[in-house]
Amino acid sequence: MAMKSLRRASLLLALPLLSGCATLAQLGIQAPQFSVDNSQQPQLRLVGPGFGHPQGGAALRLYARVRNPNPIGLTLARLAGGLQLEGRSAAQVDFPLGVPLQANGDVMVPLDITVNFNDIPGLADVILRAATGQSIRYALNGTVGVDAGVLGQPTFGPMNLLSGSARVTR
Structure with a gap:
């Protein structure tokens, strides 16, 4: 008899949870928030001609501060999008990440992006600016996917x- 009452009470407690988790939106799951990590400077290096990039390229390391505004832990599973340099499309990115984000916490995530100059017409002025030590404006736009365990794997964005x-580092 006590076991039957315990099962019934468990079922009554679980019903609101089961009916309330139909979608992540109903639970108020929000996208991770990205910002530049000001404790690290972005690093831009010019790369000379070589195999796979006969006209040279650039290696850009960005440091992102990623904040999880949710009351539950998530895993930052993927970031996909495009990098612009001085307002021009410069590279496509697709990072499988697997970075754990604690509930209401934040973490620094380094992102390494390679720009291949022979694939990108119209970046001559960007190359010149970088070579002469001037700063280069960048923008990373895209979508992010998270793994929320049993609650699903939503994608946010673009x-x-x-x-x-960023300036060239030597």
Whole structure:
């Protein structure tokens, strides 16, 4: 008899949870929030001609501060989108990440992006600016996917993830 009452009470407690988790939106799950991590400077290096990039390229490391505004932990599973340099499309990115985000917490995530100059017409002035030590404006736009466990794997965006400027480091 006590076991039957316990099962009935468990079922009554679980019903609101089961009916309330139909979608992540109903639970108020929000997208992770991205910002430039000001404790690190973005690093831009010019890369000389070589195999796979006969006209050279650039290696850009950005440091993102990713905040989880949700009361539950998530995993930042993927970031996909495009990088612009001085307002021009420069590279496509697709990062499988697997970064755990604690509830209401934040973490620094380094993002390494390679720009291949022979694939990108119209970046001559960007190359010149970089070579002469001037700062280069960047913007990373895209979508992010999270893994919320049993609650699903939603994707958020497209949105502006990061923007700022970088100088060539030697």
